[in-house]
Amino acid sequence: xxxxxxxxxxxxxxxQGDRADVLIVDGFINSVxxxxxxxEATVFDVSGSVVLPGLVDLHTHLRQPGRxxxxxxxxxxxxxxxxxxxxxxxxxxxxxxxxxxxVVEQVFRLGQEAGLVDVFPIGAVTQGLxxxxxxxxxxxxxxxxxxxxxxxxxxxxxxxxxxxxALEYIKKFNGVIAQHAQEPRLTVGSQMNEGNVSAILGxxxxxxxxxxAIIARDVLLVDHVKSRLHICHVTTAGGVEIIRWAKARGINxxxxxxxxxxLLTDELARSYDPIFKVNPPLRSERDxxxxxxxxxxxTIDIVATDHAPHSVESKxxxxxxxxxxxxxxxxxxxxxQKTMVDTGLLxxxxxxxxxxxxxxxxxxxxxxGNNLTIGSKANITIINPDATWIVxxxxxASKSRNTPFHGYELPGVVTHTFFNGxxxxxxxxxxxxxAGS
Amino acid sequence: xxxxxxxxxxxxxxxxxxxxxxxxxxxISDSTIKKLPTLRGRTIVNLFAEDSTRTRISFEAAAxxxxxxxxxxxxxxxxxxKGESLKDTALTLQAMGADAVVIRHSASGAPQRLADxxxxxxxxxxxxxxxxxHPSQALLDAFTIRKHLGKGSSDxxxxxxxxxxxxxxxxxxxxxxxxxxxxxxxxxxxxxPTLLPVGVESWPVTISYDLDSVIPTVDVVMMLRVQQERxxxxxxxxxxxxxxxxxxxxxxxxxxxxxxxxxxxxPMNRGLEITAEVADSARSVIVEQVANGxxxxxxxxxxxxxxQPLEAGNK
Numbered sequence: 001x002x003x004x005x006x007x008x009x010x011x012x013x014x015x016q017g018d019r020a021d022v023l024i025v026d027g028f029i030n031s032v033x034x035x036x037x038x039x040e041a042t043v044f045d046v047s048g049s050v051v052l053p054g055l056v057d058l059h060t061h062l063r064q065p066g067r068x069x070x071x072x073x074x075x076x077x078x079x080x081x082x083x084x085x086x087x088x089x090x091x092x093x094x095x096x097x098x099x100x101x102x103v104v105e106q107v108f109r110l111g112q113e114a115g116l117v118d119v120f121p122i123g124a125v126t127q128g129l130x131x132x133x134x135x136x137x138x139x140x141x142x143x144x145x146x147x148x149x150x151x152x153x154x155x156x157x158x159x160x161x162x163x164x165x166a167l168e169y170i171k172k173f174n175g176v177i178a179q180h181a182q183e184p185r186l187t188v189g190s191q192m193n194e195g196n197v198s199a200i201l202g203x204x205x206x207x208x209x210x211x212x213a214i215i216a217r218d219v220l221l222v223d224h225v226k227s228r229l230h231i232c233h234v235t236t237a238g239g240v241e242i243i244r245w246a247k248a249r250g251i252n253x254x255x256x257x258x259x260x261x262x263l264l265t266d267e268l269a270r271s272y273d274p275i276f277k278v279n280p281p282l283r284s285e286r287d288x289x290x291x292x293x294x295x296x297x298x299t300i301d302i303v304a305t306d307h308a309p310h311s312v313e314s315k316x317x318x319x320x321x322x323x324x325x326x327x328x329x330x331x332x333x334x335x336x337q338k339t340m341v342d343t344g345l346l347x348x349x350x351x352x353x354x355x356x357x358x359x360x361x362x363x364x365x366x367x368x369g370n371n372l373t374i375g376s377k378a379n380i381t382i383i384n385p386d387a388t389w390i391v392x393x394x395x396x397a398s399k400s401r402n403t404p405f406h407g408y409e410l411p412g413v414v415t416h417t418f419f420n421g422x423x424x425x426x427x428x429x430x431x432x433x434x435a436g437s
Numbered sequence: 438x439x440x441x442x443x444x445x446x447x448x449x450x451x452x453x454x455x456x457x458x459x460x461x462x463x464x465i466s467d468s469t470i471k472k473l474p475t476l477r478g479r480t481i482v483n484l485f486a487e488d489s490t491r492t493r494i495s496f497e498a499a500a501x502x503x504x505x506x507x508x509x510x511x512x513x514x515x516x517x518x519k520g521e522s523l524k525d526t527a528l529t530l531q532a533m534g535a536d537a538v539v540i541r542h543s544a545s546g547a548p549q550r551l552a553d554x555x556x557x558x559x560x561x562x563x564x565x566x567x568x569x570x571h572p573s574q575a576l577l578d579a580f581t582i583r584k585h586l587g588k589g590s591s592d593x594x595x596x597x598x599x600x601x602x603x604x605x606x607x608x609x610x611x612x613x614x615x616x617x618x619x620x621x622x623x624x625x626x627x628x629x630p631t632l633l634p635v636g637v638e639s640w641p642v643t644i645s646y647d648l649d650s651v652i653p654t655v656d657v658v659m660m661l662r663v664q665q666e667r668x669x670x671x672x673x674x675x676x677x678x679x680x681x682x683x684x685x686x687x688x689x690x691x692x693x694x695x696x697x698x699x700x701x702x703x704p705m706n707r708g709l710e711i712t713a714e715v716a717d718s719a720r721s722v723i724v725e726q727v728a729n730g731x732x733x734x735x736x737x738x739x740x741x742x743x744x745q746p747l748e749a750g751n752k
Binding site: 194195196197198199200201202203204205207271272273313316317318319320321 | 522523524542544545546547549550553566567568569570608611634635636637638639640
């Protein structure tokens with residue numbers, strides 16, 4: 001007996017604005033047209049909702065191995081599915097560090113077992129994230145994890161020679177270096193954006209130039225060696241200007257912005273509540289506006305969450321003692337709607353590009369970002385843009401609670417997520433892997 | 438007013454009422470019976486998570502003169518030095534029934550964290566947090582200035598104050614800038630550019646890099662301590678050069694205007710930011726600042742815990 005998995009999404013609004021039904025059969029998008037009828041399919045009436053290609057996060061901290069108290073690959077996958085993601089990229093700063101084939105294969109397998117999203121491990125650029133010698137980049141690329149994105153995120157690949165060699169080495173398999181741009185000497189002990197607010201609060205400043213100096217250096221380096229560079233979490237208007245200049249010169253650089261940097265500013269540090277402590281730090285209103293504009297015009301290619309779960313005790317303390325980082329997966333799409341769509345800066349087609357197609361292209365994730373093309377893997381996110389919800393840190397799927405948006409009323413409710421043709425989220429509720437089939 | 442975390446918590450009226458209360462209390466302190474029964478039965482905890490002698494003693498004396506019970510909780514030898522979290526410390530103090538916590542902490546914002554949390558209910562008084570603020574110091578400085586140069590006025594209108602030295606790391610400077618502005622004085626900051634914070638442009642002050650040109654134009658020269666640990670950190674070439682450009686010596690003392698005074702929050706580095714003969718000169722009110730500190734801290738406790746300023750004649 002052959003069992004087929006058939007799902008029919010009725011009256012969906014496609015990213016381009018047309019209304020259509022979407023039929024999913026055995027993991028693939030079977031057809032997209034105005035009036036599909038299928039007696040065997042499970043039908044979801046999604047009228048009024050937008051159907052997007054499944055969201056792809058190029059920057060996620062899943063904390064496993066090492067800090068399973070804060071997040072695991074499974075809980076992070078659940079958090080991702082709830083936020084509409086079908087692919088996550090697990091950052092390398094675990095314990096032990098993902099600087100060898102063993103760790104990236106372990107993370108990859110855990111992702112497969114969880115089965116809610118594709119988990120693509122990111123490999124460390126340097127051994128132990130120390131910035132001194134290259135990690136086993138080739139072995140990670142050739143492992144079953146097939147790593148293509150390399151990053152020391154959390155640390156900057158500071159030494160220009162190490163950065164040059166890494167950029168050159170990854171050309172062998174069309175890899176990409178995702179740089180955490182932070183000049184270490186300019187940010188010793190830094191706590192928050194350096195400016196009017198830090199001056200008043202007496203918290204050590206984190207100058208914009210510490211980010212911009214590295215971006216400037218690295219776009220020149222990547223141009224010289226003709227490789228591929230991705231800038232993680234751009235936060236400053238000056239950084240945007242440098243990337244705009246580099247792209248105009250034809251330099252092969254892409255860039256990301258986080259949802260929180262599209263909305264929050266350093267004014268929030270006035271509370272001294274470390275829930276707002278993040279690396280890189282929240283910047284000024286002027287920077288926020290420049291980032292939105294850059295995301296709209298394509299200077300910044302993608303939104304990436306930098307989802308960074310932390311235990312309660314690492315945030316329930318003095319600002320300077322607290323860990324850097326914020327949750328991001330479950331609020332990302334709502335924040336993008338609020339800051340980009342509802343402001344008229346980006347269409348839903350633009351959202352599909354910035355949160356799915358473009359990150360899938362940068363990461364080389366073939367089964368993702370296919371923009372609902374017939375015959376492609378059915379990785380799909382459905383959002384009701386007219387509904388609103390109130391963020392509650394006690395109701396997140398993540399194991400941690402450190403969302404800066406607790407209590408915020410946000411637009412856009414992710415109702416359904418399909419991963420490889422099977423629902424992982426139905427009416428806002430997570431589906432366990434087995435129940436979905 | 439429930440807490441005193443920053444000078445920005447104060448209105449001008451509140452600041453003046455603290456200074457007026459301090460004046461009344463100072464008169465009482467001069468009498469033979471120094472003690473008032475106002476805070477009998479109340480518990481005040483001195484939570485000093487960073488070394489400090491003078492501020493702790495000053496708050497302790499203030500609390501005792503108001504008949505409060507005082508518990509000292511200092512960094513060395515306490516659970517604070519054993520990695521106990523601020524939260525657990527606060528929960529402990531709450532369990533002990535502290536009515537007020539006077540907190541000194543190396544982390545900017547730690548007092549506000551205590552006040553905003555639900556860990557404890559008592560009043561929180563900031564006795565210096567990191568490089569943020571030191572409001573009781575600013576109040577005692579204003580009290581001292583008013584006493585010498587106020588000419589009977591309730592505020593500091595028309596007075597010019599120079600704050601000289603490491604503004605970047607100084608909680609005393611931050612609180613003084615806010616309070617002096619609130620009370621109508623004008624402030625000039627004098628420091629090497631490396632020791633002024635980025636963002637100082639937004640402060641209600643003028644900036645100078647030239648101490649010699651400023652000194653004859655001000656009524657108060659307030660010197661800041663140069664922290665020993667800053668010296669290896671590229672802020673200035675060496676201590677000799679710092680003293681030459683930003684130290685208060687007898688040459689500069691001579692160019693001060695008539696009736697002007699010299700202040701320092703202590704502890705002083707004699708020979709670095711201030712020479713011994715200047716510190717001990719007739720213009721120096723540094724020792725008096727210490728004495729005034731007790732009266733002003735009594736006034737802060739009085740206003741926060743007794744719930745009202747002490748009116749003249751209301752004893």
